[in-house]
Amino acid sequence: MTSSDMNYLTIALPKGKLFAPAARLLAAAGYTADGLSEDSRRLVIANEAHKIRFIITKTADLPTYVEYGAADVGIIGKDVLAEENKNVYELLDLKFGLCRMVVAVPEALRQPKLADYAHMRVATKYPNTAEKFFRDAGIQMEIIKLGGSIELAPIVGLAEMIVDLVETGRTLKENKLVEVAQINQATARFIANRVSFKMKFERINRLTEELRQLAESGSKA
Numbered sequence: 513m514t515s516s517d518m519n520y521l522t523i524a525l526p527k528g529k530l531f532a533p534a535a536r537l538l539a540a541a542g543y544t545a546d547g548l549s550e551d552s553r554r555l556v557i558a559n560e561a562h563k564i565r566f567i568i569t570k571t572a573d574l575p576t577y578v579e580y581g582a583a584d585v586g587i588i589g590k591d592v593l594a595e596e597n598k599n600v601y602e603l604l605d606l607k608f609g610l611c612r613m614v615v616a617v618p619e620a621l622r623q624p625k626l627a628d629y630a631h632m633r634v635a636t637k638y639p640n641t642a643e644k645f646f647r648d649a650g651i652q653m654e655i656i657k658l659g660g661s662i663e664l665a666p667i668v669g670l671a672e673m674i675v676d677l678v679e680t681g682r683t684l685k686e687n688k689l690v691e692v693a694q695i696n697q698a699t700a701r702f703i704a705n706r707v708s709f710k711m712k713f714e715r716i717n718r719l720t721e722e723l724r725q726l727a728e729s730g731s732k733a
């Protein structure tokens with residue numbers, strides 16, 4: 513299956529926190545399919561009548577599927593887009609999934625200035641983003657890439673600091689970590705493959721406008 517299949521619009525959705533709000537938003541625009549669920553073991557779910565196909569990917573892989581045209585469009589967090597830096601069009605800020613990327617340390621290691629943390633080890637799922645942040649700040653750090661549960665690293669001495677997403681702040685608090693800098697903010701974005709955007713312009717443009725209206729009207733995704 514590739515986007516060269518002109519009859520279908522292939523939409524990539526990520527597993528995880530953004531799946532449900534993304535699927536709900538698309539459904540509100542009339543784009544859905546029987547059996548579309550994060551728990552589905554089926555990774556390709558089609559709506560034959562509407563010539564739509566959904567694919568369900570790992571969060572970090574979604575931009576790759578869209579870049580290569582395995583999906584025409586997709587919904588993904590800005591944090592992942594920035595980290596993966598793929599060659600895709602970012603068409604729309606969907607305004608849900610708001611979270612912040614921060615630098616945090618154990619309370620006991622808190623320093624007066626960011627530069628005081630130089631040469632410490634930073635655990636993160638976002639090594640490119642962390643690397644760039646510290647490089648731009650002129651601070652050399654050792655970045656340690658992990659797959660998740662980042663807050664564990666400073667507790668067990670794997671790293672002194674973390675770069676991770678914060679929403680409510682509960683995870684930091686429960687692990688006695690304090691935020692010392694904010695790197696950026698993220699929300700969900702609607703993205704498209706560059707070739708698909710030209711070849712399937714009408715369909716993608718129509719969907720973009722429908723999603724724009726829903727996002728702007730604050731449709732509770």
Ligand SMILES: Nc1ncnc2c1ncn2[C@@H]1O[C@H](COP(=O)(O)OP(=O)(O)OP(=O)(O)O)[C@@H](O)[C@H]1O
Nearest residue numbers: 527528529530571589591592609610611660677679
């Ligand atoms: N509290 C939050 N923590 C993490 N991500 C959040 C949060 N709130 C919104 N998001 C958004 O949701 C996206 C997916 O988060 P999620 O934690 O499900 O990632 P994942 O990589 O699929 O997780 P997993 O490590 O379980 O595979 C993030 O990339 C981010 O844009």
Ligand SMILES: O=P(O)(O)OC[C@H]1O[C@H](OP(=O)(O)OP(=O)(O)O)[C@H](O)[C@@H]1O
Nearest residue numbers: 660661662676677678679680681682683
């Ligand atoms: O500020 P909060 O509302 O507490 O949310 C932030 C936490 O949620 C995410 O973890 P997730 O549950 O996705 O698990 P992970 O650590 O395995 O990525 C993120 O990595 C933080 O740990």
